[in-house]
Amino acid sequence: MNAIDNQLSRRRFLQASAAVGAAVSLGGITAACNAIGGTAQGGTFNWMTWGDHYIDTQLKAIEASDKIIAQISELAGNAEGFAKLKEVKGELDMISGDALWVPDAYFAEGLIEPFDINSLKVSSQLYSFAREFDIWTTPDGYLGYPFGWSPISIYYNVAEVSPAPDSWGVLLDPKYKGRIVIENQPEEIVAYMGKASGVDDVYNMTDDQLATVKGLLEQLKPNVLKFAQQATDSVNAMTSGEAWLITGNLGNEDRVKDAGGPEIKGFIPKEGTVGWMDAEMIVKDGANKALLFPYLEKAEVAENIAANFITHGRPLFNEAAYQVLVNQGEQDRADRYLYNKAEETLAKTTLKGPGTSTEKSIQLFNEVFGA
Amino acid sequence: MASEIVGGAALAPPTAIGVRRGARLRQLAPFLPAAVIIVGLFLVPLALMFAFSFWSTDENLDVIPVWTLENYQNFFTNPTYVRTLFKTMVIGTGVTIVCLAVAFAVAYFLARYVSRQWARIALLVIIVPFWTSYLLRVYSWQAILGERGALNQVLVGLGIIDEPSLLFVYNDFGTFIVLVYLYIPFAALVLYASLERFDFTQLTAAQDLGASPIRAFRHVLLPQIRPGLITACIFVFIPILGEFLTPSMVGGAQGLLIANLLANFFKNALIPEGAAVGFLIAAFVTVLLIVFRRYLRIEDVVVRG
Numbered sequence: 001m002n003a004i005d006n007q008l009s010r011r012r013f014l015q016a017s018a019a020v021g022a023a024v025s026l027g028g029i030t031a032a033c034n035a036i037g038g039t040a041q042g043g044t045f046n047w048m049t050w051g052d053h054y055i056d057t058q059l060k061a062i063e064a065s066d067k068i069i070a071q072i073s074e075l076a077g078n079a080e081g082f083a084k085l086k087e088v089k090g091e092l093d094m095i096s097g098d099a100l101w102v103p104d105a106y107f108a109e110g111l112i113e114p115f116d117i118n119s120l121k122v123s124s125q126l127y128s129f130a131r132e133f134d135i136w137t138t139p140d141g142y143l144g145y146p147f148g149w150s151p152i153s154i155y156y157n158v159a160e161v162s163p164a165p166d167s168w169g170v171l172l173d174p175k176y177k178g179r180i181v182i183e184n185q186p187e188e189i190v191a192y193m194g195k196a197s198g199v200d201d202v203y204n205m206t207d208d209q210l211a212t213v214k215g216l217l218e219q220l221k222p223n224v225l226k227f228a229q230q231a232t233d234s235v236n237a238m239t240s241g242e243a244w245l246i247t248g249n250l251g252n253e254d255r256v257k258d259a260g261g262p263e264i265k266g267f268i269p270k271e272g273t274v275g276w277m278d279a280e281m282i283v284k285d286g287a288n289k290a291l292l293f294p295y296l297e298k299a300e301v302a303e304n305i306a307a308n309f310i311t312h313g314r315p316l317f318n319e320a321a322y323q324v325l326v327n328q329g330e331q332d333r334a335d336r337y338l339y340n341k342a343e344e345t346l347a348k349t350t351l352k353g354p355g356t357s358t359e360k361s362i363q364l365f366n367e368v369f370g371a
Numbered sequence: 372m373a374s375e376i377v378g379g380a381a382l383a384p385p386t387a388i389g390v391r392r393g394a395r396l397r398q399l400a401p402f403l404p405a406a407v408i409i410v411g412l413f414l415v416p417l418a419l420m421f422a423f424s425f426w427s428t429d430e431n432l433d434v435i436p437v438w439t440l441e442n443y444q445n446f447f448t449n450p451t452y453v454r455t456l457f458k459t460m461v462i463g464t465g466v467t468i469v470c471l472a473v474a475f476a477v478a479y480f481l482a483r484y485v486s487r488q489w490a491r492i493a494l495l496v497i498i499v500p501f502w503t504s505y506l507l508r509v510y511s512w513q514a515i516l517g518e519r520g521a522l523n524q525v526l527v528g529l530g531i532i533d534e535p536s537l538l539f540v541y542n543d544f545g546t547f548i549v550l551v552y553l554y555i556p557f558a559a560l561v562l563y564a565s566l567e568r569f570d571f572t573q574l575t576a577a578q579d580l581g582a583s584p585i586r587a588f589r590h591v592l593l594p595q596i597r598p599g600l601i602t603a604c605i606f607v608f609i610p611i612l613g614e615f616l617t618p619s620m621v622g623g624a625q626g627l628l629i630a631n632l633l634a635n636f637f638k639n640a641l642i643p644e645g646a647a648v649g650f651l652i653a654a655f656v657t658v659l660l661i662v663f664r665r666y667l668r669i670e671d672v673v674v675r676g
Contacts, residue, residue: 076638079432083640086433105431178537184619186635224624226541242518242537356430362639363445366632369624370451371458 042067045288045295048075048084049096049280052312053147054299062298068291077185078105078352085111085283093286098276100353102143103135112281114141120293122300125320129343135351136279144279145296146317149342150249151275151349152192153266155256160244168196168269171245172219180220181234181243184227186365187358188274192247193217195271195350202274203355210360217368231255238264250337251313268348275349277317277342306330315339417653424647432640442647452632452648456655459628462543463611466550470607471600473551474558482566494563497556505553509620512549516540516621541623549621550611558603565599601663609656 047070054070063069073092075081078101085095086109097106106112117123117131123145130146137143156165161176171180171192182189187203193216194202199209225243228234235252237243239261246252256264282292298304302320309316309325315337325334338345355361425438446452477497481490500508515521516539523535539545569592577587593600615630622628629652636645 079640080638082432083642109431109433178541185638187639221624225537226623227619229619240517240519354430354432358430358432358639359428359641359644362635362641362644363449366635367449367451369627370455370632371627 044069044071045093045291046071047094048073050075055311058304068295090285092283093288095281098278099351105354113284114138117142122297125302125318127319130317144281146279148316149277150314151273153268155246155252155264155266157244158263166270176223178225179244180223181228181237181246187361190361191274205357249314276352420646420650423643424650426643428641442644456629463608467608469551470554470558474562477559478562478566483571497559540621543626546618546622546626549617554607557606561603562599565596
């Protein structure tokens with residue numbers, strides 16, 4: 001090989017290398033864009049949420065049609081989600097949160113960004129009041145996309161609990177020693193006893209109110225068989241007959257019945273109760289937030305929400321889904337779950353939120369339920 | 372020896388001290404990964420937890436880095452925490468004793484009377500539960516010990532009890548039973564490793580020389596498997612101090628241990644408050660390890676198993 005050939009081949013080699021390098025770089029950039037969801041070709045976004053905010057078939061359908069993949073991490077509770085988001089910030093793109101946690105914690109801390117909910121076409125399917133909750137409205141936009149809601153009710157085994165109860169007091173009745181299953185949420189349990197003692201603002205209790213609650217917790221303790229790690233634990237305990245009284249979201253009558261359990265009835269205690277309504281929040285500086293609106297447009301359509309209702313069984317904010325349920329012959333179930341009565345039911349509940357008495361509530365719970 | 376000149380700088384010839392230092396560094400190099408793990412994954416998090424434990428949480432659940440002893444004060448002035456820690460230690464001690472007793476019997480039998488091939492199969496059977504999830508194993512105990520569980524059905528079927536009892540689960544007894552089940556394999560594996568190396572003819576020799584079987588056991592066997600016994604204690608007792616899943620699933624409202632109270636803080640983002648309880652448990656474990664260390668020489672574990 002002479003010098004000219006050598007130079008040419010070197011030039012060709014460099015040209016070929018540059019071409020290959022450019023192609024690889026372009027491919028890499030495209031792949032990276034897809035991975036972080038910066039293009040219209042889809043991608044993956046990170047979502048921290050509760051297990052009942054999606055159904056797998058819905059996720060797969062969106063992945064197939066729009067190539068949008070929701071990478072989900074399980075959300076255990078509001079406080080835990082809030083603490084985690086403060087750590088990871090923009091590594092998450094969307095997070096679910098309850099009621100007053102949305103404005104008083106996430107927004108106040110600057111972790112989420114408001115958006116124009118009406119710019120989402122699918123939002124027209126929501127009940128109009130769900131687009132106008134005061135607590136979620138800011139001058140810069142809405143703080144979350146409304147999803148589901150429920151007051152906390154007490155359910156009882158009709159054959160074992162009589163007379164029919166209407167008060168939190170039934171949980172303190174020594175007749176039901178070791179027959180109550182209650183969610184493993186210490187702050188909520190303290191809040192229930194706050195309601196039982198007549199306190200309205202159960203997340204901001206005074207020391208005197210907490211002292212009264214302590215007495216009720218001490219009465220409650222021997223009656224509690226166990227703390228349910230998840231809602232299905234309560235349903236299973238009721239179904240097997242181990243528990244005669246449980247607390248939980250709307251819809252447990254059907255869950256126990258569907259599982260072959262005894263007849264149970266639910267009621268909202270006369271002293272009032274706590275309730276939740278949750279929303280999907282857009283994380284400030286989320287790397288893949290461009291994917292969120294396309295995802296929500298697909299995920300929140302009435303058919304998906306109706307399917308979610310059938311699967312997970314508690315009311316949701318999508319009005320059009322109610323009509324779908326009616327068309328599917330599920331109106332009776334939807335009405336029993338107060339699907340159409342969100343506004344009036346939630347108005348009677350104390351919404352979940354961060355409070356000033358959180359630490360004292362946990363100390364109190366530990367004091368009573370420790371050894 | 373002439374110095375080399377590189378870029379105008381004179382490099383001194385390597386001295387004997389430099390050579391020794393280099394050799395020592397090369398000797399220490401293999402410890403580097405372990406050191407990184409211990410420092411990065413244990414000492415640094417422990418130091419962070421220690422610092423957090425002196426801070427507090429405000430109403431927005433933000434950690435306020437203002438030094439206070441309040442978290443420790445709460446722990447020691449609220450008798451529940453001390454009582455629950457004591458209860459955890461009592462349960463941990465009980466579980467350790469039962470695990471050691473059962474595991475020793477199994478390991479002794481396997482090491483002394485069973486061929487090595489069959490012993491390995493038996494050990495495989497012992498560790499088979501590890502192939503399934505921890506959660507699943509604890510859930511299965513709910514099904515065994517529960518009011519409608521297998522145990523109650525058998526007892527009612529045999530006429531031993533008239534109606535299903537709630538005494539087996541959702542209390543301290545339920546926690547105890549399940550913890551014993553969960554930790555026996557750890558004890559059995561460690562004790563078998565010790566007993567496998569023991570020459571059982573020494574027991575016969577001791578008895579030939581007039582020792583009673585119990586005396587031979589105490590003065591010949593036990594001292595030689597001491598490292599295994601101590602290691603088994605460490606493997607069983609210390610993790611139990613941090614157990615929160617088993618008590619929360621089978622202990623019910625009456626069977627909570629100290630880690631459950633700790634978890635309640637973290638679940639509610641009360642990190643400094645939880646860190647104080649966590650640090651006290653960690654400190655207690657460290658003290659225990661120091662005590663165990665007095666009776667455990669590293670060469671016992673490494674050389675003699």
